[in-house]
Amino acid sequence: VKMVPRLRFLRPYSVQPLPTGTPSGCSAYLRALMAARLKELRPAGGLEYPRLTKKGKSRSVRAFQAEFGTRAATDLASVSEQYTLCGRVLHVRRFGAKFYIIKIQENGSSTQALVNLGKLTDGTDSKHFKALSMLLKRGDHISVTGRPARSDSMELSIEALHSPQLLSPSIAPLPFQIPQESRMHNRHMDLLLNRSARDTLLVRAFIIHHLREHLHKTLKCVEVQTPILAANAGGAVARPFSTYATEFVHKDMALRIAPELWLKRLIVGGLDRIFEIGPSFRNEGVDATHNPEFTTCEFYLAYTNLDSLLHITENLMATLAKGVSAFLAKNELQVEAPDPKIFEKRFERVEFIPALEEALGQPLPNLDSPRAVTDILKLLEDAGKEWHKSLPPNPSLPKLLDHMAAAVIEPKSSDRPLYIINHPVCMSPLAKSFTCPTTGQQVAARAELFFGGNELANMYEEENDPFKQKRKFVNQAKAKLDQQGVAVADQDDDPAHVIDEQYISVLESGLPPTGGWGCGVDRLVMLFTGSKRISEVLPFGNLRNVVGLAS
Missing domain, CATH: 2.40.50.140 (Nucleic acid-binding proteins)
Structure with missing residues (x-):
């Protein structure tokens, strides 16, 4: 036999011998305990599960x-109720x-x-x-x-x-601790035994409540709900979850990647200040900060520009930090949140292209050129930089630029909030664009908020020109298909990048100048609870944990 850590029911830090090799030893041990408990409960009437009746004041x-906590013993003795x-x-x-x-x-x-x-x-x-x-x-x-x-x-x-x-009755014994590797597969036990796990979910609930209150009361937004299942995943560039509905057996359906296009339709319809908090889905990998199912908060404000969005974000983060700090103190929660004072000052702003050029020591090539990827890769090789080594051999321009920013700019947010602004237009097909006066490159009126190297929020002025928007959609699809070696005429073969003609027709009805904002709620919770992995802030962990539970 070998000695292995086990769920302990009497002594929390001991080990017990189990047969070598099989986890069935654990199951047999628990079954024996449960059988003994049932034998004890049944004759004593302990399995009646009565309806709740209360003889006194509840x-x-x-x-x-x-x-009664502050009343003396002599005072309590006089209580008759x-x-x-x-x-x-x-x-x-x-x-x-x-x-x-x-x-x-x-x-x-x-x-x-x-x-x-x-x-x-x-x-x-x-x-x-x-x-x-x-x-x-x-x-x-x-x-x-x-x-x-x-x-x-x-x-x-x-x-x-x-x-x-x-x-x-608890038929299965309640242990004093569980192994670290078993936490997510026994999440109900984890929440019972680890106070920090429970406290994290309480902070999550508070953050969602605070976001909703701030959007209602401060920004005067109307909360809406948009489709999660539709014919088009909508919004961001990502691989969707595809499915079908029995009502439309010959039509592909998808879970939404983002609610963005639906929300902007409502802006066109005259709802000038709206928001939605809800789930989105991306059929991509699982890691410390990504899960295929995640919660987002998005709001859209008509007649709002990027500068206003930056100020709104700073105010929101400052009030949220103070609110979380007060919530932790009031409820004596065991989580680590950043100092609210960090969010009181104006956030630092770094321009995307100038920051990369400063790190390279030379200007980037024309990013509108068909040779942009080749030219950048050669520039990196000549400069001895390896910012792109984790990418596949033929990366798209947006992916290449994103990896460069992750290596050079995002680490500057290690201990403070940081805005990265004015991204290259190829990275932001839904944002308004302009010519950067510093570099002469086409850039988007966009900003991303980072803290601790993680993206917290994304915001930009929405592209409301239907002709430019269609051209950006076409360029986006062409770049993707060229990378895959597919002819542009065959673009319908890639359902993730079908041009949304219906959305273009909506823009033709007139989208006012609009500021759009979105954040990953899970990442916000990670920041304000000191959690290192996204699974720690989700009630049942990430997709791997959920699939493990279901099986």
């Missing part, structure tokens, strides 16, 4: 503590045959119940009292009705006047 543990608390048993301490203490937890708060046979008023005899005290185990859900009191150690407690009621 209180949450937190409300009970808030109401009875209260009912519910929660999960953390442990039971027995003191002879007539007294035991139950530690219970509910929604992150815990207290203890003092159960003394001599204080019970419901006629419980000593036999049933002892049987229940031995039946209750760590992990069980119970209700306790009694009066507030102080224990001998002066800890606020509820002194039971009725025998505790077993609401839902």
